[in-house]
Amino acid sequence: MSVRFIIIVGLIAAGAAALLLALVATDTALSVWERLEAAPTALRMGILILGGGFCVATMLLAWHWLWPKTEHAHAVENTPPDEDRLHEDLVRAAGTGVDVSTALQELSEQRKRKSAGTVHLALFGEVSTGKSSLARALVPEAQVLTDPRAGTTTEIRQHRWASPSGDAVILSDLPGFNLQDETEVLDEARRAHLVIFLCDEDLTASQAEHLRMLVQLGKPVLVALNKLDRYGPDERKAILTRISEQSGLPREDIVAISAGGHEEVIRKLLDGTEESETRLRPVKIAALVSGIQRHLDENRALMESLRDTAVMTLASEKLSSARDEHRERQSEELIERYSKRAVIGAMAAVAPGSDLVIQGALATRLIQELCNLYNVPFKEVQIETFLKLAGGKVKKLSTITLAITGNALKAFPGIGTLTGGLLHAVAYGLIFESLGKAAAQTLSSRGELRPYPAAEAFEELLSEHLAKHTEDVARMAIEQAKARSSAS
Secondary structure, eight states: OOHHHHHHHHHHHHHHHHHHHHHHHHHHHHHHHHHHHHSOHHHHHHHHHHHHHHHHHHHHHHHHHHSOOOOOTTOOOSSOOOHHHHHHHHHHHHHTTOOOHHHHHHHHHHHHHHHHTOEEEEEEOOTTSSHHHHHHHHSTTSOOOOOSSSOOOOSOEEEEEEOTTOOEEEEEEOOSOOTTTOHHHHHHHHHSSEEEEEESSSOOHHHHHHHHHHHTTTSOEEEEEOOGGGSOHHHHHHHHHHHHHHHOOOGGGEEEOEEOOEEEEEEEOTTSOEEEEEEEOOEEOHHHHHHHHHHHHHHHHHHHHHHHHHHHHHHHHHHHHHHHHHHHHHHHHHHHHHHHHHHHHHHHOOSTTHHHHHHHHHHHHHHHHHHHHTTOOOOHHHHHHHHHHHHHHHHHHHHHHHHHHHHHHTTSTTOTTSOSOHHHHHHHHHHHHHHHHHHHHHHHHHSSOOHHHHHHHHHHHHHHHHHHTHHHHHHHHHHHHHHHHHHO
16 A cells, blocks of 8 residues: 555545534534524623633733744833832942943932032023023023024033022033934933923924933923014914924923024115124023923922932943943953864864864853853753854855955965964854854843844854954964964
């Protein structure tokens, strides 16, 4: 009896069984339906509701089990860090060699500001919107340079100001900014109690984006439309309404002002020529001062609480960043150490294939140490899978790897007398460097060792390192070869 005949019979039997099962299920369903039709309406509806609920619950459970979840290695907690816990984290991190100075500076600055009892305002705006002029209008005695040309504020300047109610206020005049790049500028907003965003026309796309970023910090924000004399009442009202819609801020927190300062005016003379003249703008900031005072009177305790929370979060983020930088340096040292061992192991191989045994053990230990460094639990099967996948990538790139390595070695004269196996030693050094960096990158970004993404990253990094680092690894291998030659 042939295998084909058995398969055909099996398929026929399976098809017949499936058809019979469908008929039985259909007959059962029809029978149940007939009984339900004969049952009282209340009973019938109750059974249908229970059945529908069971189906929905089953679908939700299946969705929960099967739908892929987004993973992130450093998920930010919704609740701000507790001060005691943050201090414990600082002590623990400092004990492992992490530079915690930036986080400590944030906490020290917070204590200094709280003990002084001052309210801190952060003044934001793109260049040439009138920030320096507004600072001068709020704090007339401050020495602030103003100029009709763009960009007179080049650093963060702080000015002391007394509000109408006598509150001691520190106004931080911040330079024209791009919040995606200017970390220090954005950090100052997080340290402040209240943010003032200055503009002098309808918001551009970048201004609207920056304003939304500031609003998302959760601080009170006032928007001041400067140079109000440019606009009539209807146009001014329309602009303020659009800003409210774009930012999500209440209309009462968006005011029109004139910050003063200078403006250039072109005047046409009787003889037809033109003359440039610099004039002073009037100062009209009462609406802004009133808005600031309203927040100080109504939300002082809330503003203080929000500021404390923001600074604690900022300090925690700086600690996390310092920890990541420290870990990255440690991983680089670890990868360099194992790459050097891989080079030495390749040159020490005494029989065909023994180098593979040496490198396999080294690669396993490297990945294990990286997992321990990133506090990531691992399974041996994950490491084996990653190394197997990486090995496949190496085979695919082996010809070009050896060719590029050979070309790199030609740049070093007089290596023909050195220990054999130098070509493979350099190749192993490059492989280990790429292998370690791919594993570290995956552990850092995903919080676990994911073999397939790590193998893809390894392939990309190996190609990159072949182009950039071959001569560096070759130099290291030659130094090791010379040392072995001298020792023997």
